[in-house]
Amino acid sequence: MSGTVIPGTPIAVDFWSVRRAGGARLFFLSHMHSDHTVGLSSTWNRPLYCSPLTARLLHRRLQVPTCWIRPLEVGQSHILGEEVTVTLLDSNHCPGSVMFLFEGTFGTILYTGDFRYTSTMQGEPVLRGRHIDRLYLDNTHCHPQRPLPSRQHATHQAAHIIRTHPRHQVVIGVYSLGKEMLLVDLAVEFSTWVVVSPWRLEQMRLLELPDVFTTEEGAGWIRAVDVAEIRWDTLVSWNMLHPTIAILPTGRPVKVTHPNIHPIPYSDHSSFSELCEFVKWLKPCSVIPIVKGGMCQAYFQEYLSSAPPALPDLRVLKPVQESVQQQSKRNRQGPKCLLKRAVWHSTPRGVVYESPEKYPEKSEEFRGVEVPQQIYCESAFCLTEGCSCHMGKEKGKEELSGEQPGVARAASTVSQAPVSDEHFPTGFAEQYLLTPLNVLKQNSSQKFDKLVNGWEK
Numbered sequence: 370m371s372g373t374v375i376p377g378t379p380i381a382v383d384f385w386s387v388r389r390a391g392g393a394r395l396f397f398l399s400h401m402h403s404d405h406t407v408g409l410s411s412t413w414n415r416p417l418y419c420s421p422l423t424a425r426l427l428h429r430r431l432q433v434p435t436c437w438i439r440p441l442e443v444g445q446s447h448i449l450g451e452e453v454t455v456t457l458l459d460s461n462h463c464p465g466s467v468m469f470l471f472e473g474t475f476g477t478i479l480y481t482g483d484f485r486y487t488s489t490m491q492g493e494p495v496l497r498g499r500h501i502d503r504l505y506l507d508n509t510h511c512h513p514q515r516p517l518p519s520r521q522h523a524t525h526q527a528a529h530i531i532r533t534h535p536r537h538q539v540v541i542g543v544y545s546l547g548k549e550m551l552l553v554d555l556a557v558e559f560s561t562w563v564v565v566s567p568w569r570l571e572q573m574r575l576l577e578l579p580d581v582f583t584t585e586e587g588a589g590w591i592r593a594v595d596v597a598e599i600r601w602d603t604l605v606s607w608n609m610l611h612p613t614i615a616i617l618p619t620g621r622p623v624k625v626t627h628p629n630i631h632p633i634p635y636s637d638h639s640s641f642s643e644l645c646e647f648v649k650w651l652k653p654c655s656v657i658p659i660v661k662g663g664m665c666q667a668y669f670q671e672y673l674s675s676a677p678p679a680l681p682d683l684r685v686l687k688p689v690q691e692s693v694q695q696q697s698k699r700n701r702q703g704p705k706c707l708l709k710r711a712v713w714h715s716t717p718r719g720v721v722y723e724s725p726e727k728y729p730e731k732s733e734e735f736r737g738v739e740v741p742q743q744i745y746c747e748s749a750f751c752l753t754e755g756c757s758c759h760m761g762k763e764k765g766k767e768e769l770s771g772e773q774p775g776v777a778r779a780a781s782t783v784s785q786a787p788v789s790d791e792h793f794p795t796g797f798a799e800q801y802l803l804t805p806l807n808v809l810k811q812n813s814s815q816k817f818d819k820l821v822n823g824w825e826k
């Protein structure tokens with residue numbers, strides 16, 4: 370469970386227990402990995418903010434009613450009620466994933482969610498030169514002794530393994546979302562189709578990925594399967610039919626239980642050196658780890674800003690009104706969207722839809738609110754008038770006022786309307802996508818958990 374209620378704000382990110390959320394009234398979803406949606410279901414009945422792509426997946430997968438889903442354009446600033454301005458930024462983690470930049474009387478907070486840092490993030494105008502009071506950081510790989518190569522380098526490693534097994538079929542273990550570009554890159558590299566389940570094919574199409582996927586068994590010699598299928602007994606049975614190797618893309622250490630299982634260090638989370646580069650560049654006043662139990666702050670102490678941080682506003686806040694969107698100068702290209710890179714196309718293939726498959730996915734226990742530890746820069750909390758929290762607010766107002774007020778008014782009516790069913794294309798395989806995940810998850814991954822500890826999402 371990776372959710373947080375941000376102290377001193379009405380904000381909850383990836384946190385779906387209203388009862389435990391205290392005063393939180395604005396709910397945000399960073400992306401659709403299952404450890405970030407624990408507690409989200411068809412019974413959810415509050416406005417929920419996320420990226421447009423996550424909005425589509427959310428309705429399809431978890432049946433959250435469309436009337437509560439508020440997709441917010443990535444790269445734009447949105448004013449929610451009178452208290453919070455939020456800007457969504459591509460987090461380079463999986464399709465639809467975003468970071469949230471929150472601004473209000475509580476100061477300026479960047480919540481990275483799960484993210485893979487790239488230096489192009491430094492070109493993001495909304496972040497450049499910005500005073501960040503609190504940085505909630507994806508500390509999944511905050512271990513200096515555990516280096517990680519780039520995804521491009523890890524893809525080369527996978528290709529090398531495949532090349533050295535010319536007579537083997539290849540099975541790649543992935544979750545329901547993420548690592549799509551690895552599959553696309555390998556398909557292109559080896560000029561083969563990637564065989565997937567009907568459920569996954571429909572999702573690839575929903576994500577508008579290049580047409581390298583098929584459900585036709587035997588059409589290609591690379592197959593993408595759920596990670597839970599990569600285990601000793603399945604490897605044994607696959608190899609009785611045909612020599613088969615399995616590739617496990619993960620940044621975490623795994624226990625290899627069969628000689629034909631090959632882990633590769635392909636991760637959608639930032640490496641330790643990338644985290645350092647990011648924090649050094651951003652110079653926040655404080656760093657708060659998102660993954661509970663991770664003690665990473667000490668590594669970043671030397672990079673923190675010495676400017677006084679804003680004090681969290683612990684007063685009882687007014688009820689938040691419906692979303693009002695304001696277009697600002699921040700409407701710009703964010704870091705290049707993963708999907709935008711997907712321009713490779715080939716001849717479309719016919720698709721045979723079969724009966725829905727059982728779709729196992731690791732579920733994680735819900736643990737409730739834990740206020741993470743945080744450290745602040747050396748200066749004491751600001752307690753006087755004119756400190757950065759007040760100045761930050763005025764600065765924010767200045768930036769947002771006087772910029773295309775007409776556009777802002779027009780845009781507000783758009784965002785006040787909840788996402789409608791019209792936004793969700795219907796198709797042959799809707800039956801698969803509308804099957805609740807908890808039904809699809811009937812196959813327990815317990816066996817797999819014994820073999821592989823700590824898979825990342």
Ligand SMILES: [Zn+2]
Pocket residue numbers: 400402462463483826
């Ligand atoms: Zn994730």
Ligand SMILES: [Zn+2]
Pocket residue numbers: 371402404405483826
């Ligand atoms: Zn995660």
